[in-house]
Amino acid sequence: WAQGQGLDDVAEAEYKAAEQQQIAHEALGTATPDEQALDTSLLLAQFYFVAGSVYHDCSLARDAAQRAVNRRPSAAALDALGWAQHLCGDDATAATTLARAVAADPRLASAQYHYGLILKGFGDPAARPALEAAQDLDPGGLWARRALSALASP
Secondary structure, three states, rough: OOOOOOHHHHHHHHHHHHHHHHHHHHHOOOHHHHHHHOOHHHHHHHHHHOOHHHOOHHHHHHHHHHHHHHHOOOHHHHHHHHHEEEEHHOOHHHHHHHHHHHHOOOOHHHHHHHHHHHHHHHHOOOOHHHHHHHHHHHOOOOHHHHHHHHHOOO
């Protein structure tokens, strides 16, 4: 709610509190099934992606995404970490992380797009298949539109 209202400081505090509570419950073995299904570290990283223009600090997203990977190394968490590494200027590490994300779930359109974009920056011909995969996996969606744009640009 707070994020939707533009109250980024309140939203950040709520995400951080939820993450700390979830980590504590996991450590104590008292996390409920609903809590276990939600990755608050990943949610916090995604918040920083959206609110990045407010905070001007890619390391906040990178650190939250790293905690997500450390806790649950899912394709989505690896995708978030790789993209945060890219935003922080570490494309070599981002490429490795995003390759892991794509290997973990080849059907994750965002990971295919992010990986393709990083490879394109390196001039790697493997960029095209990754961007085409993003386009195919998300027909008419955000990742397809972004991939199409990336494929069309030099």
